[in-house]
Amino acid sequence: MRNLKEDREILDKIDNEIIKLLEERMKIIKDIGLYKLNNNLNTEDKSREREIIKNLENEIDGEFKNIVDPIYSSIFKESKKLSAKIKDENFSYGLIGESLSHSKSKEIHELLGYYPYNLRDIKTNELDEFFKLRKFKGINVTIPYKEVSMSYLDETDELAKEIGAVNTIVNRDGRLIGYNTDYLGFDYSLKFYGIDLKDKKVLILGSGGASKMLQKLVMDKGAKEFVVISRSTEDNYETIEKFADFQVIINATPLGMYPNNMESKVDLAKFNKLDFVIDLIYNPLKTKLILDAEKLNIKTMSGLMMLVAQAFFGCELFLDKKIDESLIIKIYNKLKFNMxxxxxxxxxxxxxxxxxxxxxxxxxxxxxxxxxxxxxxxxxxxxxxxxxxxxxxxxxxxxxxxxxxxxxxxxxxxxxxxxxxxxxxxxxxxxxxxxxxxxxxxxxxxxxxxxxxxxxxxxxxxxxxxxxxxxxxxxxxxxxxxxxxxxxxxxxxxxxxxxxxxx
Structure with missing residues (x-):
């Protein structure tokens, strides 16, 4: 029969072994955090947690089954905190937004070759903490945070102010400065495709952050007029035919984007003066809107070139220096072939x-x-x-x-x-x-x-x-x-x- 002192010595030994195992577990959690960061995976995996607890409950003596859930729920909670911390500390350059699993930004920036670049799905209730930490050096911002992100900035570029949306944020010695390289990327793409908006009547589909950029740009390019088509205004898809004499249509909505391919609300055959049809979507490479235009022999422009170009100009802002502009075409061609x-x-x-x-x-x-x-x-x-x-x-x-x-x-x-x-x-x-x-x-x-x-x-x-x-x-x-x-x-x-x- 052991005495109290002997029992406590055994428990101390067991606790020391448990602590070593917990330490080893947390080291692996750090590695997993980095892997999830680099592969845009969620920190949480509730189904796996439930499966582990269930398996452990089956392994332990029935008398002690009830201790498994509270102990391991606590371990999982701390593991998630550590994994999130690792993701924060190693997120220097990347993209924030929602549902980023099909984004090409990581591939583009890593082809630019100046820094590791990661994707970060962020929930609305996580934005405050993310911007408060300011751990990043440079980020791109996509749907739905292009406008709300402006409230966290110390300074906003004049162009981005006029547009009312940012897609690039640079951390300069703790000061967050916002820019809009979507404008620069779209401008580059227009020149590449030889599209001139001067004196054109332009129809813009959508009223979000991308639409605001387009509204600014088409006026800067000397468009005769533009109209924004939105579901919530009198100029909507039900009344779109009154603009049948417009010469340019630009889609700034996600309609037709993967995985909802082949969706479109516009019958191009009812427009009798169309010169150009442009879609900011890049996945698929050609939306139904673009394919409809090609069938009617209307000149088109999809969103892939703009995507690469805006990333290029964002990279220049991250690095605070000019880089070789020929990279845009090289990366575009490689990305297009890969897709x-x-x-x-x-x-x-x-x-x-x-x-x-x-x-x-x-x-x-x-x-x-x-x-x-x-x-x-x-x-x-x-x-x-x-x-x-x-x-x-x-x-x-x-x-x-x-x-x-x-x-x-x-x-x-x-x-x-x-x-x-x-x-x-x-x-x-x-x-x-x-x-x-x-x-x-x-x-x-x-x-x-x-x-x-x-x-x-x-x-x-x-x-x-x-x-x-x-x-x-x-x-x-x-x-x-x-x-x-x-x-x-x-x-x-x-x-x-x-x-x-x-x-």
């Missing part, structure tokens, strides 16, 4: 799947075959689907799968021979993809297992129906040769030439 899907179209058996796999391996991109995805979803072959459920069912399923897949970036995608026939599919394809048409000699196309091309005559008829659609949709046409390695080299060279021609 683009490479999508293959062509007749059945033209080599889309085999070339797609090889392209994916060569470019280190994930490869998807829409026909394969359809078969997996239905657990049937495509001929079986045609026989059992009909072509309409198959085409509807094809559109559904393409709609979801085409929202993504940086993939290689092989499509079915009939995929481009529907106009909605062509829109899905063009929003994010560099389209390559593989044109293989009809004599070399296989017919086995092809429900719509069972013989050469069927193939010839299909080709006549589809040839013009393929050619109109494609950015690149490749005449297929019967050597896969050489064919791959041809495709890669054509892609390189195309990208260089777009510089």
């Amino acid at each position: 683009e899907n490479i999508l293959l179209i062509g007749m059945p058996s033209s080599g889309k799947t085999s070339m797609g796999k090889m392209l994916g391996e060569k470019l280190k991109r994930d490869f998807y075959d829409t026909d394969k995805l359809i078969e997996e979803e239905e657990d049937k072959t495509i001929p079986e689907i045609f026989v059992e459920k009909g072509e309409d069912y198959f085409r509807n399923l094809e559109s559904k799968i393409l709609k979801d897949l085409s929202k993504r970036n940086g993939l290689v995608i092989a499509t079915g021979g009939g995929t481009p026939l529907r106009e909605e599919n062509r829109y899905y394809i063009l929003q994010n993809s560099l389209v390559i048409y593989l044109n293989r000699n009809l004599e070399n196309l296989e017919t086995s297992g092809r429900p719509l091309s069972k013989n050469l005559d069927d193939l010839k008829n299909l080709y006549k129906e589809r040839k013009e659609i393929y050619e109109d949709l494609a950015h690149i046409k490749v005449d297929v040769i019967e050597d896969k390695i050489k064919n791959l080299d041809i495709i890669l060279k054509e892609v390189e030439n195309y990208e260089n021609s777009c510089d």
